[in-house]
Every structure is written in structure tokens, then in C-alpha cells.
Amino acid sequence: MALETIETTSETSTWRIKAGLAQMLKGGVIMDVVTADQAKIAEDAGACSVMALERVPSDIRKEGGVSRMSDPTKIIEIQEAVTIPVMAKCRIGHFVESQVLEALKIDYIDESEVLTPADEDNHVNKHDFKVPFVCGARDLGEALRRVGEGAAMIRTKGEAGTGNIVEAVRHARTVLGDIRRIQGLEEAELMAAARDLKAPYELVREVHETGKLPVVNFAAGGIASPADAALMMQLGVDGVFVGSGIFKSQQPELMASAIVKATTNYNNPDIIAEVSRGLGDAMPGLDVRTMPVEEQLAVRGW
Amino acid sequence: MATIGVLAIQGDFLEHRQMLERLGSVVLEVRTRNELDKVDGLIIPGGESTTIVQLLDIFDMRDHLVNLVKNGMPIWGTCAGMIVLANSLTDHRPNPLKLMDINVTRNAFGRQVDSFEADLEIDEVDGQSYKAIFIRAPIVNSVGPNVRVISRLNDGRPVAVRENHMLATAFHPELTLDHRIHQMFLGMVEETRR
Numbered sequence: 229m230a231l232e233t234i235e236t237t238s239e240t241s242t243w244r245i246k247a248g249l250a251q252m253l254k255g256g257v258i259m260d261v262v263t264a265d266q267a268k269i270a271e272d273a274g275a276c277s278v279m280a281l282e283r284v285p286s287d288i289r290k291e292g293g294v295s296r297m298s299d300p301t302k303i304i305e306i307q308e309a310v311t312i313p314v315m316a317k318c319r320i321g322h323f324v325e326s327q328v329l330e331a332l333k334i335d336y337i338d339e340s341e342v343l344t345p346a347d348e349d350n351h352v353n354k355h356d357f358k359v360p361f362v363c364g365a366r367d368l369g370e371a372l373r374r375v376g377e378g379a380a381m382i383r384t385k386g387e388a389g390t391g392n393i394v395e396a397v398r399h400a401r402t403v404l405g406d407i408r409r410i411q412g413l414e415e416a417e418l419m420a421a422a423r424d425l426k427a428p429y430e431l432v433r434e435v436h437e438t439g440k441l442p443v444v445n446f447a448a449g450g451i452a453s454p455a456d457a458a459l460m461m462q463l464g465v466d467g468v469f470v471g472s473g474i475f476k477s478q479q480p481e482l483m484a485s486a487i488v489k490a491t492t493n494y495n496n497p498d499i500i501a502e503v504s505r506g507l508g509d510a511m512p513g514l515d516v517r518t519m520p521v522e523e524q525l526a527v528r529g530w
Numbered sequence: 531m532a533t534i535g536v537l538a539i540q541g542d543f544l545e546h547r548q549m550l551e552r553l554g555s556v557v558l559e560v561r562t563r564n565e566l567d568k569v570d571g572l573i574i575p576g577g578e579s580t581t582i583v584q585l586l587d588i589f590d591m592r593d594h595l596v597n598l599v600k601n602g603m604p605i606w607g608t609c610a611g612m613i614v615l616a617n618s619l620t621d622h623r624p625n626p627l628k629l630m631d632i633n634v635t636r637n638a639f640g641r642q643v644d645s646f647e648a649d650l651e652i653d654e655v656d657g658q659s660y661k662a663i664f665i666r667a668p669i670v671n672s673v674g675p676n677v678r679v680i681s682r683l684n685d686g687r688p689v690a691v692r693e694n695h696m697l698a699t700a701f702h703p704e705l706t707l708d709h710r711i712h713q714m715f716l717g718m719v720e721e722t723r724r
Contacts, residue, residue, distance in 0.1 A: 256540045312578050
């Protein structure tokens with residue numbers, strides 16, 4: 229059949245292809261879903277991808293304990309419900325969960341701090357996989373370390389499951405501010421910058437030359453309204469993940485569609501005003517400042 | 531000078547814009563109905579076809595865009611853009627614009643792990659073969675009498691088609707540094723302005 233013929237003349241899973249899928253997601257919204265019905269609601273609202281989960285981050289936070297990769301049954305149910313790409317999360321450093329997700333032919337693996345880390349020193353060596361990975365970051369050094377390990381897409385960590393945008397803003401401003409600073413350095417200063425960032429020198433050089441991350445950069449962790457999504461886009465990210473913010477709001481269909489419209493038209497306050505009307509209650513929010521550090525997810529991984 | 535629009539509601543519109551700007555074109559990112567009137571040709575980029583079609587409808591751009599193209603505005607769809615332009619799909623969704631007389635299957639090669647690069651020969655594109663990037667790519671199953679297949683995979687299946695002032699490619703020229711197909715589209719726009 230066709231596929232065999234193609235394989236003789238073509239290469240699969242090149243870096244261009246892995247980073248390329250993320251390019252296709254740009255300007256879009258990736259939504260956390262826990263059922264096939266939710267996945268369909270997300271697709272109908274215009275989501276460009278869904279994250280298949282057993283529990284959204286706010287529930288993971290409430291229930292505590294050890295949080296692991298989702299049951300494959302759940303993932304397959306969601307893969308069968310939609311035609312947009314499906315992502316799923318593995319624990320930081322848990323390369324066998326990654327292997328399982330690759331076997332399920334998931335489109336993207338999120339090596340995520342929302343789940344309980346399996347390795348406190350090492351992340352997954354993502355070069356070993358055909359499936360592209362997305363990873364969280366709080367600053368440029370962390371982002372470039374993940375790219376160095378093979379991540380094809382970066383997102384801010386924010387503080388998942390809080391409905392509070394403050395950490396996502398902090399992380400986006402830090403990453404983008406670090407990039408501007410690196411751009412302004414002299415070439416002779418790049419090695420010291422790489423040392424301070426604890427990032428691979430070659431990647432620091434690339435950021436210096438291009439003024440951007442080598443991969444697509446999304447926002448995540450705390451987006452709960454259309455204005456939150458547009459805020460992150462105006463700060464300069466390529467798209468947004470919305471976790472608990474959709475299906476923990478009062479009217480998920482309306483909220484999903486409103487966040488998609490605001491993300492596309494992030495520079496158009498008239499449209500954001502229009503879509504923000506009558507959405508009902510957003511998800512209940514949490515104050516990150518009063519949260520004990522052991523409950524904060526963003527500090528997982530390094 | 532012609533203004534080339536890039537539909538910027540979702541997907542890799544930035545890569546198209548950068549390629550066109552390297553070729554010296556004036557580029558407008560199109561997000562609303564009114565912006566459609568300001569361009570001489572339009573590119574629908576790669577992205578998620580379901581998302582792009584949903585948003586065309588949500589932003590009420592479908593009918594206006596279809597009319598403009600029926601009245602001669604050149605249009606080019608890459609990957610998701612090819613799906614959007616098709617007359618019919620083997621899938622039940624999305625509902626395409628039905629502009630080009632082609633039947634298309636989405637994700638024809640499987641999921642992300644089955645994406646690939648291939649060397650192609652393309653009519654009207656001179657020189658060495660074209661390194662094409664296929665990402666969750668569609669394939670053309672059948673074409674109408676006025677559609678010309680300008681490139682095929684080794685197994686014979688069409689991956690680039692042209693019908694008068696309309697062009698569709700299953701792959702992503704915008705993710706390469708090879709500008710030959712963008713040049714071809716700019717030629718199509720110039721032709722209609724003459």
C-alpha cells in the first residue's frame with residue numbers, strides 16, 4: 229500500500245516535522261478535556277488541539293496524592309471523538325509513560341509538572357522519540373534546557389489549576405525579557421550568558437541571532453477568561469493552553485468559544501468585549517501568594 | 531503593487547508572511563471580512579482545518595470569501611488550506627468552501643508520528659526536485675475535469691493541484707527556504723491583474 233512506497237523515498241520524524249506540527253497550532257487554543265463529549269465541545273468551539281486527561285489540574289490539586297499518566301482507555305476514547313490533534317501528559321522524567329503514549333500514537337506529549345515528577349534530576353531525553361514533546365518553562369534557561377533535550381514546543385508553566393494568571397504572566401515576561409536581553413549582548417558575552425542561564429551555548433547563540441525561541445512558545449497555567457488569553461497573546465506568546473478554565477466555568481461551551489475568538493483577535497478590544505459578555509462565572513480562583521510552596525506545581529522540574 | 535493576504539485566524543500564517551516579504555511582496559494578515567477586500571490574492575496557511583473552517587464561519591467570512599474567489603481572486607491553500615478549498619471530503623467534517631473541484635482525505639497518512647518529508651517533481655517548477663514537508667497531511671483522491679495535477683507522490687497520488695486561479699498543496703512550502711512555489715503564486719496574482 230501507499231505508505232510502504234513512501235517510506236522508501238522519505239524521512240519521518242525529522243526535527244522540521246516535529247517542530248512543524250507546533251507551527252500549525254499557532255494562534256490557537258489547546259483545551260484540557262476529560263471525556264469524549266468535552267473533546268467535541270472543544271473542537272466545535274474552534275480549539276486547535278485537545279489535551280486528554282483523567283482529571284483537570286484543579287481537581288488534581290484538590291485530590292492530592294500521586295498523579296500519573298491517564299488510562300489509555302480514556303486517551304483512545306478522546307482520540308476517536310475528534311479529528312484535531314490530541315495531546316497527553318506524562319510525568320517529568322518518566323520515559324516509559326512517554327513510550328506508552330507514543331505507542332498510542334498520541335500527536336504530542338506534554339512532559340508536565342501538573343503530574344507528580346518521576347525523576348527530580350532528569351527530564352525525558354526527548355530526542356529518543358518520534359512524537360514531539362511540549363515542556364513547561366519559567367525562564368529562558370529552563371526553556372533552552374528543554375529544547376536541548378529535544379522539546380519541539382515550550383509553554384509557560386504558570387500555576388496550573390488556580391485560574392490565576394499571575395504566574396503565567398511572570399513566566400512569559402521572564403522568558404521574553406531574557407530573549408531581549410540576550411539579543412542585545414555582544415557575541416563575546418554569550419558564553420557567560422549561557423553559564424548564567426545554565427543553557428546550551430549553541431541555543432543561546434541562536435536566540436541571540438534570531439531574537440526568538442527556536443520552537444513555538446505557548447502560554448499555560450491560569451488562563452480563565454477571554455481577556456486572560458488575549459493578555460498572554462499581546463505579551464508575545466504564539467497561542468494558549470486552557471486547562472481547568474473551560475470545563476470548570478459555569479458555561480463551558482460559551483467560555484470555550486469566547487476564549488478562541490479572543491485569542492485570534494487578541495489585538496481587537498471590541499471583539500474581546502463582545503465575546504466577554506454573559507459568560508457566567510469563570511472557574512473559582514486561588515491566590516498563589518498564600519499557597520504553601522509544596523502545593524505549587526511550577527517549582528517541579530528545573 | 532499587488533497586496534497578498536494571508537488568512538491569519540489560526541495556523542502558520544507568520545511563515546507565509548515572512549516568505550512573501552523575503553520575495554519583496556506587500557503582505558496583509560487577514561482576520562476580518564473587511565480585510566478580505568484589501569487583498570489581490572489570498573493564502574490559506576497550514577493549521578487545523580477544522581479550526582480554520584469553524585473560525586471562518588464564526589467570523590462570518592465564508593460567503594464573502596467564496597464570492598471573491600468565484601469572481602477571480604487567486605487563492606492558494608497549503609495543507610489545511612487545501613482541505614478548506616476542497617469541494618468534498620471523505621470525512622464528515624469540516625464543511626469546506628467547495629471552491630476547487632477536488633475530493634480530499636484529511637490526515638491521509640495517519641497521526642503525527644507518520645508525518646514525513648519527500649522529494650517531489652512539480653510542473654512549472656524548474657530546477658532540482660522539491661523537498662516537501664508533509665505534516666498530518668491530506669491527500670487528493672480525485673479531481674474534476676478542469677483541475678490539473680501538478681505533482682504526485684511516487685505512488686501516483688496527487689499532492690499539488692491547480693484549477694485556473696486556484697492552487698492547493700498538501701505540503702508546506704512556507705516551512706522551507708525554497709520560495710519557488712510562492713513565486714508561482716505571485717505569478718498567478720500578477721496574471722489576474724494584467
